[in-house]
Amino acid sequence: MPEHRAAPLRPALRATGLRKRFGDHQVLDGVDLEVAPGSVHALLGPNGAGKTTTVRIVCGLLRADEGRAEIAGHDVVAHSRAARGALGLSGQYAAVDEHLTGFENLHLLGRLYGMSRRRAAERAEELLDRFRLDDVAGRRAGLYSGGMRRRLDLAGALVARPQVVVLDEPTTGLDPRSRLDMWAVIEDLLLDGVAVLLTTQYLEEADRLADLITVIDRGVVIARGSAEELKERVQGATLALQVRDGAGLAHAARALGAVGLGEPWVDHRTGRASIATDRGPEVMAELLAHLARVEVELVDLGLHRSSLDDVFLALTGHGAETTTDGDPV
Amino acid sequence: MSTRTETRTDVTSEATLLAAGAETLRNGFVLTGRNMRHVARIPGRITTGLVQPVMFVVLFAFVFGGSLGGEDYRRFLMAGIFAQSMVFNASFTTVGLANDLQKGIVERFRSLPMSPLAVILGRTTSDMVVGVATLVVTALCGLAVGWRVEGSAADAALAFLVLVLFGFAMSWVGATVGVFARTVEVAQSAGLIWLFPLSLISTAFVSAENMPTPLREFAAWNPVSAVATSVRDLLGNPTPATLPQPDTWSLQHPTLYAVLSSLAVLAVFMPLVLARYKRLTRG
Ligand SMILES: Nc1ncnc2c1ncn2[C@@H]1O[C@H](COP(=O)(O)OP(=O)(O)OP(=O)(O)O)[C@@H](O)[C@H]1O
Ligand SMILES: [Mg+2]
Numbered sequence: 001m002p003e004h005r006a007a008p009l010r011p012a013l014r015a016t017g018l019r020k021r022f023g024d025h026q027v028l029d030g031v032d033l034e035v036a037p038g039s040v041h042a043l044l045g046p047n048g049a050g051k052t053t054t055v056r057i058v059c060g061l062l063r064a065d066e067g068r069a070e071i072a073g074h075d076v077v078a079h080s081r082a083a084r085g086a087l088g089l090s091g092q093y094a095a096v097d098e099h100l101t102g103f104e105n106l107h108l109l110g111r112l113y114g115m116s117r118r119r120a121a122e123r124a125e126e127l128l129d130r131f132r133l134d135d136v137a138g139r140r141a142g143l144y145s146g147g148m149r150r151r152l153d154l155a156g157a158l159v160a161r162p163q164v165v166v167l168d169e170p171t172t173g174l175d176p177r178s179r180l181d182m183w184a185v186i187e188d189l190l191l192d193g194v195a196v197l198l199t200t201q202y203l204e205e206a207d208r209l210a211d212l213i214t215v216i217d218r219g220v221v222i223a224r225g226s227a228e229e230l231k232e233r234v235q236g237a238t239l240a241l242q243v244r245d246g247a248g249l250a251h252a253a254r255a256l257g258a259v260g261l262g263e264p265w266v267d268h269r270t271g272r273a274s275i276a277t278d279r280g281p282e283v284m285a286e287l288l289a290h291l292a293r294v295e296v297e298l299v300d301l302g303l304h305r306s307s308l309d310d311v312f313l314a315l316t317g318h319g320a321e322t323t324t325d326g327d328p329v
Numbered sequence: 330m331s332t333r334t335e336t337r338t339d340v341t342s343e344a345t346l347l348a349a350g351a352e353t354l355r356n357g358f359v360l361t362g363r364n365m366r367h368v369a370r371i372p373g374r375i376t377t378g379l380v381q382p383v384m385f386v387v388l389f390a391f392v393f394g395g396s397l398g399g400e401d402y403r404r405f406l407m408a409g410i411f412a413q414s415m416v417f418n419a420s421f422t423t424v425g426l427a428n429d430l431q432k433g434i435v436e437r438f439r440s441l442p443m444s445p446l447a448v449i450l451g452r453t454t455s456d457m458v459v460g461v462a463t464l465v466v467t468a469l470c471g472l473a474v475g476w477r478v479e480g481s482a483a484d485a486a487l488a489f490l491v492l493v494l495f496g497f498a499m500s501w502v503g504a505t506v507g508v509f510a511r512t513v514e515v516a517q518s519a520g521l522i523w524l525f526p527l528s529l530i531s532t533a534f535v536s537a538e539n540m541p542t543p544l545r546e547f548a549a550w551n552p553v554s555a556v557a558t559s560v561r562d563l564l565g566n567p568t569p570a571t572l573p574q575p576d577t578w579s580l581q582h583p584t585l586y587a588v589l590s591s592l593a594v595l596a597v598f599m600p601l602v603l604a605r606y607k608r609l610t611r612g
Binding site: 059060061081082084085087088089091093094095096097098099100104108109111112113114140153156 | 352355356359360363366367370371432433434435436437438439440441442443447
């Protein structure tokens with residue numbers, strides 16, 4: 001899906017060669033990003049990869065040591081006011097005023113964006129409805145649950161209908177329904193031509209929303225492409241089954257070994273087994289033929305293309321908890 | 330589209346500067362409203378604001394007043410308490426600003442196309458409103474212990490303006506302490522230490538006669554002394570003969586000196602707060 005990279009539209013958000021060092025820790029080491037209007041660019045990476053640092057620099061909240069960023073064509077440092085005028089940000093930690101109600105929080109932001117009292121009130125009502133906060137609109141944000149605060153903060157990012165929306169882990173801490181709501185909100189933004197940069201820990205989210213995914217690790221971009229392109233980089237698929245009776249598991253594993261690549265993975269507790277394969281669905285017929293001979297009864301059988309999770313683990317080569325060498329753990 | 334906005338940011342004509350100034354004032358006003366809601370909602374905030382002036386009047390009038398001249402002293406004393414209240418009012422600015430800086434809300438403010446000046450202006454302005462309320466409560470307490478306005482209404486109004494201007498200036502000093510404090514804990518402890526020497530090494534409550542020379546000099550030129558003396562003169566409250574005042578220029582022209590020193594404080598501290606706030610929020 002390379003068309004967005006050749007898109008005629010000027011990117012709404014662009015960062016080039018971002019470098020940032022905290023003490024002797026090089027947190028960003030040359031990150032480039034572009035987001036076209038009406039598209040979502042997802043930033044993935046393990047904890048501490050530098051996602052939030054990138055977001056803060058792009059939004060002008062943190063100065064990069066090197067590199068520059070612009071929003072809607074405005075340099076975030078030299079023309080920070082114009083850049084911020086086109087930006088809606090929801091940071092990793094909700095920035096709401098605990099002493100104000102949900103309504104007052106959004107009304108205040110509307111007023112600070114220059115709206116009249118009435119306009120700000122209308123916009124606040126709209127957003128409270130959109131984010132299902134209308135029931136608690138009159139309650140102080142300090143009394144909100146974590147997910148409500150998060151939603152209020154996201155609503156705050158949209159008050160002035162920005163051209164560029166930057167969301168740092170927007171759905172962390174949201175229940176499944178609120179997450180779906182959030183996705184719908186983002187899809188609506190795209191219809192209006194808004195450019196969205198989001199970071200996420202949920203690969204499913206990136207898969208579903210993002211036109212372009214950038215994977216960063218230890219401050220460098222290690223992969224970029226559409227979800228499909230990234231999945232192709234991790235070849236093949238997984239053939240997985242579950243047996244009804246644990247006694248048949250050994251037979252089943254042997255059958256998997258006969259049709260797949262390498263050693264099968266076996267879990268005796270759940271009666272599941274799986275194996276990697278580079279073949280198409282015909283491999284399933286072959287497996288069933290093997291199993292019919294030994295009379296093993298299956299509960300489940302499936303052939304899955306590699307998920308973004310597999311891609312993520314393959315690319316970063318280490319779990320999310322692993323930190324760089326110098327880091328205290 | 331981008332061409333239009335670029336032109337706007339490049340042209341720095343007087344008109345755009347004026348528009349930017351008006352916008353900052355407007356946002357400062359909006360944030361003043363927000364801060365006033367906080368005053369009403371933070372538990373204990375109103376109580377502290379009311380108890381403090383009552384406590385000052387009662388303590389000074391009856392604890393010191395007894396040995397310093399009773400009724401006469403109480404008439405003398407009130408101007409000093411007004412001035413002191415304006416100094417102590419700065420503590421609300423310090424704590425309020427440190428609080429905002431420690432909370433996530435400051436990140437939100439920074440992501441808005443708003444001058445950082447508006448955030449601090451909103452804070453100092455709302456604290457000025459609180460300061461006015463404090464003056465009213467203090468005056469009521471004063472009336473209860475026998476103090477009276479003995480001058481003209483116009484002079485009383487001028488005295489009020491001198492106090493408010495001075496309070497506003499002190500609020501910017503408080504803001505400076507707030508942005509340097511980094512945490513609310515530091516702001517609430519070390520950040521409030523300066524209030525005591527500034528308000529007490531003055532002629533607000535006592536004569537400077539018996540102070541050691543350096544303190545006497547400090548007291549003579551301390552704006553708190555000038556504010557207290559100015560207010561005392563304007564309200565027509567006499568200075569008892571037992572409390573001789575230094576005859577420095579500052580106290581011979583107390584109103585002028587009070588206004589000038591307030592403006593000087595603003596001129597020094599406004600840019601200081603702003604520079605520090607910008608630095609803090611840059612990283
Ligand atoms: N102000 C700071 N001072 C020192 N180190 C910092 C600072 N901010 C971030 N770091 C370090 O920079 C690295 C990247 O942090 P960042 O918050 O960008 O990671 P992230 O990718 O957003 O992680 P997560 O998924 O946990 O949110 C971390 O090692 C972090 O400790
Ligand atoms: Mg982060």
